[in-house]
Amino acid sequence: MSTTTSNTPLRDRMHANDEAFKTTGSLFGLNTLTRKEDDPGTYEAVWHILSNLCNTAWATGCKVSSSPIAAEGGDALWALHTATGEAVCISRGISAHAGLLSDMIKHFIELGYEDYPGFKQGDIFENNDPHYGGIHSPDFDMCMPLFYKDKLIAWASCVSHVSDSGSVTPGSIGFLNPDCYSDGIPISMERVGEHDAFYPWYEMRIRSRTRTPDFVMGDARGRLAGCITIRERLEEVIEKYSLDFVLGAMNEYVEDSRRYAVARVKNQTVPGRIRKSQFKDLAMKGKRVLLSKQNIDCMFNLPMDLTINADASVDLSLAGASGTVPFGENISPTALKSGLMMGYSHIVGFDMFNSGPTSAWNIEMPPDGSWANPYPVDFQAASGVAWAPAVTWLSNLYEVFGRVFQMRGFVEEMAAGSGSIMTAEFAGINQTGMYLTGLTLEQASQGSPARGYSDGQNSAWCIYTPEGDFGNAEVSELYYPILFLGRNVAPDSGGFGKFRGGLGHTAVWMVYNTPGLEYSCGDAGMRSKTVGNHGMYGAYPVVPDRPGYGHKTNLKQLIDEQKPLIHERGGPDNPAVTSKIMAELVEDNAVAPFVTPEQLVDYDVIVHPISGAQAMGDPIERDPESVANDLNEGWTTQRVANDIHGVVTSKPNGHLVPDVEATAKKRQEIREDRKSRAVPFKQWWAEERKKVEAQENMDNAVRTMWETSMRLSPEYGNNIRKFWKLPEDFTFTPDAQ
Amino acid sequence: MASFDKADIEKLIDGVLPWPATQDMLKSSKDEDRFDKYVEIMQARVDFDDPILLPLTPQLFIVSDNGERVVKCKCGQSFGDYRVNWKLSALIYVRDDEQKMGEVYVGREMPDPAWLQLREYICGGCGTQLEVEAVPRGCPPDFEFLPDLDTFYSEWLGRPLPDTVAFEDKTLDEVGKW
Numbered sequence: 001m002s003t004t005t006s007n008t009p010l011r012d013r014m015h016a017n018d019e020a021f022k023t024t025g026s027l028f029g030l031n032t033l034t035r036k037e038d039d040p041g042t043y044e045a046v047w048h049i050l051s052n053l054c055n056t057a058w059a060t061g062c063k064v065s066s067s068p069i070a071a072e073g074g075d076a077l078w079a080l081h082t083a084t085g086e087a088v089c090i091s092r093g094i095s096a097h098a099g100l101l102s103d104m105i106k107h108f109i110e111l112g113y114e115d116y117p118g119f120k121q122g123d124i125f126e127n128n129d130p131h132y133g134g135i136h137s138p139d140f141d142m143c144m145p146l147f148y149k150d151k152l153i154a155w156a157s158c159v160s161h162v163s164d165s166g167s168v169t170p171g172s173i174g175f176l177n178p179d180c181y182s183d184g185i186p187i188s189m190e191r192v193g194e195h196d197a198f199y200p201w202y203e204m205r206i207r208s209r210t211r212t213p214d215f216v217m218g219d220a221r222g223r224l225a226g227c228i229t230i231r232e233r234l235e236e237v238i239e240k241y242s243l244d245f246v247l248g249a250m251n252e253y254v255e256d257s258r259r260y261a262v263a264r265v266k267n268q269t270v271p272g273r274i275r276k277s278q279f280k281d282l283a284m285k286g287k288r289v290l291l292s293k294q295n296i297d298c299m300f301n302l303p304m305d306l307t308i309n310a311d312a313s314v315d316l317s318l319a320g321a322s323g324t325v326p327f328g329e330n331i332s333p334t335a336l337k338s339g340l341m342m343g344y345s346h347i348v349g350f351d352m353f354n355s356g357p358t359s360a361w362n363i364e365m366p367p368d369g370s371w372a373n374p375y376p377v378d379f380q381a382a383s384g385v386a387w388a389p390a391v392t393w394l395s396n397l398y399e400v401f402g403r404v405f406q407m408r409g410f411v412e413e414m415a416a417g418s419g420s421i422m423t424a425e426f427a428g429i430n431q432t433g434m435y436l437t438g439l440t441l442e443q444a445s446q447g448s449p450a451r452g453y454s455d456g457q458n459s460a461w462c463i464y465t466p467e468g469d470f471g472n473a474e475v476s477e478l479y480y481p482i483l484f485l486g487r488n489v490a491p492d493s494g495g496f497g498k499f500r501g502g503l504g505h506t507a508v509w510m511v512y513n514t515p516g517l518e519y520s521c522g523d524a525g526m527r528s529k530t531v532g533n534h535g536m537y538g539a540y541p542v543v544p545d546r547p548g549y550g551h552k553t554n555l556k557q558l559i560d561e562q563k564p565l566i567h568e569r570g571g572p573d574n575p576a577v578t579s580k581i582m583a584e585l586v587e588d589n590a591v592a593p594f595v596t597p598e599q600l601v602d603y604d605v606i607v608h609p610i611s612g613a614q615a616m617g618d619p620i621e622r623d624p625e626s627v628a629n630d631l632n633e634g635w636t637t638q639r640v641a642n643d644i645h646g647v648v649t650s651k652p653n654g655h656l657v658p659d660v661e662a663t664a665k666k667r668q669e670i671r672e673d674r675k676s677r678a679v680p681f682k683q684w685w686a687e688e689r690k691k692v693e694a695q696e697n698m699d700n701a702v703r704t705m706w707e708t709s710m711r712l713s714p715e716y717g718n719n720i721r722k723f724w725k726l727p728e729d730f731t732f733t734p735d736a737q
Numbered sequence: 738m739a740s741f742d743k744a745d746i747e748k749l750i751d752g753v754l755p756w757p758a759t760q761d762m763l764k765s766s767k768d769e770d771r772f773d774k775y776v777e778i779m780q781a782r783v784d785f786d787d788p789i790l791l792p793l794t795p796q797l798f799i800v801s802d803n804g805e806r807v808v809k810c811k812c813g814q815s816f817g818d819y820r821v822n823w824k825l826s827a828l829i830y831v832r833d834d835e836q837k838m839g840e841v842y843v844g845r846e847m848p849d850p851a852w853l854q855l856r857e858y859i860c861g862g863c864g865t866q867l868e869v870e871a872v873p874r875g876c877p878p879d880f881e882f883l884p885d886l887d888t889f890y891s892e893w894l895g896r897p898l899p900d901t902v903a904f905e906d907k908t909l910d911e912v913g914k915w
Contacts, residue, residue: 270884273906407793534869534872674857677830682915724875732875
């Protein structure tokens with residue numbers, strides 16, 4: 001046990017905790033979980049009470065919040081922490097932030113804020129600045145010290161995603177931000193209020209520097225209301241169960257969670273080295289950008305190198321990560337670690353979600369100057385939507401743990417990864433005459449990954465939030481000058497495999513009741529030039545995101561004449577936006593992300609796809625009945641059923657059923673075709689290495705990516721040279737700028 | 738500690754275990770003998786007699802073949818030393834132009850071949866598609882998992898294998914011979 005007391009300065013207590021972990025291997029030096037062993041019933045009961053207390057804060061805070069992002073989508077989180085910052089338990093909501101909130105509290109302590117400006121009951125502290133550990137400016141991180149009889153005993157924290165943070169372009173998905181100066185209003189590790197109230201100058205800053213100040217301040221009050229809820233309820237819990245029990249149990253919950261995660265790794269995985277590549281495109285050349293340096297296409301290298309050690313600790317490296325980009329898609333290592341904690345908690349340590357499992361990680365600092373650690377080289381790097389590369393990288397964690405769970409036979413725990421995450425934001429005057437900008441929640445309800453025993457679920461999941469909730473269409477219509485013409489399952493959007501990913505959907509919006517509206521088809525981890533992820537175990541990957549829109553359409557005429565409108569995406573070679581309506585300007589195959597170059601007007605139409613998730617297994621091993629069922633549901637097409645899955649169907653009684661014999665024959669033909677057209681790897685390698693050396697048919701974005709990856713991580717670069725037998729001084733050569 | 742029938746585990750693998758029973762498996766504390774049962778099930782489903790040391794994927798297995806630890810497909814096709822990426826011993830078909838991509842993705846769902854190639858790794862024995870990589874040109878094949886087999890058997894399972902081999906990636910050594 002640590003020898004510090006409640007009177008010891010917090011920074012000293014924090015350092016003593018670190019030392020105790022180093023010497024004992026247990027958090028807080030807790031070799032024994034006394035309260036758990038002595039009174040397991042109360043220990044379990046208090047855990048659930050504290051968890052529910054956070055959920056009460058979430059319910060209260062979201063109700064008080066103003067923007068539809070928190071109020072309707074629940075895109076927020078509240079947490080309870082120990083006095084030294086460790087997250088003990090969290091609410092429902094965007095769980096990716098728990099680690100970040102924990103690190104923020106520790107950062108306040110480490111910076112000496114306990115001495116100046118000091119901590120007292122009713123203080124409100126905030127940060128949204130990535131240079132000090134924030135993720136991106138629209139995510140306002142808040143914490144409040146909680147006192148009991150003049151002693152600081154804990155912290156309450158919250159994050160909510162505001163509708164506009166004053167970045168150079170409207171909204172909260174600032175992919176177009178060229179540098180940190182355009183990222184919006186910074187709250188840089190500040191005390192922003194006392195006595196449970198915000199300073200007047202805090203509100204004045206919000207009012208002068210954000211586009212939707214009423215909503216942003218409403219969300220701030222929502223955060224505050226939730227934190228006060230935690231404080232008041234915690235006092236009741238302490239009165240009932242005693243201060244000693246509650247504080248002791250809070251430490252034990254964190255250590256308990258660490259033990260659970262370590263045990264789970266040891267009992268359900270296999271030691272060894274896991275490697276998985278991942279790539280993401282960001283094609284901006286020729287589009288509407290802000291500075292000339294942004295007239296480029298970019299490709300991210302997002303590699304995961306993970307080693308499970310004999311003691312079940314986990315080493316993690318991002319060696320090979322590519323360089324920063326002149327867009328808002330760079331992330332601080334602190335924020336990346338927080339995202340990792342969320343992924344890890346979903347996959348490995350989800351019994352008690354808190355800071356505990358992170359203590360079993362050894363994370364190598366990402367390469368200086370990479371998208372994952374920009375500031376040592378590029379202090380001006382933008383982070384407007386820093387999640388974009390991070391969640392794409394994080395997808396690997398799901399897949400690689402799915403693989404090791406399979407090796408131990410725990411098939412029920414297996415999952416594939418995510419697909420593509422594309423957002424939609426609007427900016428303009430709405431039907432009430434109010435200027436409004438903000439995010440729809442469509443992307444928060446994607447298809448879920450294939451499991452080891454089943455397809456994923458349709459429109460039920462999102463990698464960055466367990467909420468999986470896209471909100472009510474009617475509520476979005478209240479805020480934004482749009483009407484939903486469709487929100488329906490998109491066929492073939494979950495990859496092709498033995499088990500497919502859950503399917504995504506298509507939102508079809510008609511612009512209505514506005515003098516002009518900007519549509520920002522944004523990037524929160526989307527892929528548009530490439531596919532969404534690899535396949536897993538021989539499946540084919542998820543299709544790219546390709547949105548569409550029609551400007552100055554004939555929709556009013558069609559409505560007046562009561563003729564059919566447009567309600568869906570349409571076939572890949574027969575987009576509905578071109579076949580169902582007429583328009584002066586039609587974009588039916590846009591490469592995302594982009595902001596519409598022209599203001600959209602009444603009766604314009606937007607066709608916005610939302611991705612499904614990764615599939616698993618050879619597509620010709622898919623149960624023919626499942627393929628026939630997908631055909632009958634309209635969830636796949638005859639081309640995919642026949643050519644990809646090798647399923648032949650007939651329709652004897654109005655419903656398609658598989659022809660067993662014809663299917664077996666077709667599948668055998670596919671196997672033989674594969675063997676006859678494929679070549680031994682070595683033969684392909686001999687030809688391919690010449691093309692690699694000649695940099696043949698490699699887009700400039702790809703060559704730039706490889707050049708930065710190999711320069712920033714020399715050993716990674718040497719391994720690429722060795723694999724392809726390239727000269728020792730070989731580098732890829734981007735086009736001259 | 739939970740215990741599950743082998744028959745139910747087989748149903749789970751085949752995707753036919755009823756959802757309540759699947760939920761039970763998800764919620765219960767994990768059964769300690771799962772690995773051994775899973776290996777037994779897989780051993781009965783493969784077309785070879787070599788003992789399985791580790792199911793690398795549902796289709797590929799690290800086996801002991803006369804004392805050598807090699808990767809084998811369900812059908813018995815061998816892919817050599819498990820410390821060399823098995824993909825080097827597979828057949829490969831690469832979709833790196835629109836015509837080849839177009840057999841899988843059509844119209845606006847077509848990725849750009851200057852940004853990405855689809856690599857299909859095929860078993861030369863049974864024609865199973867073992868993995869599909871979506872990577873830009875220049876990316877070495879992913880070596881998804883190199884197990885530390887000796888640590889696994891000796892320290893985690895408590896029954897060391899009869900011999901030990903170094904835990905090392907020998908892929909680049911193999912390529913160096915080409």
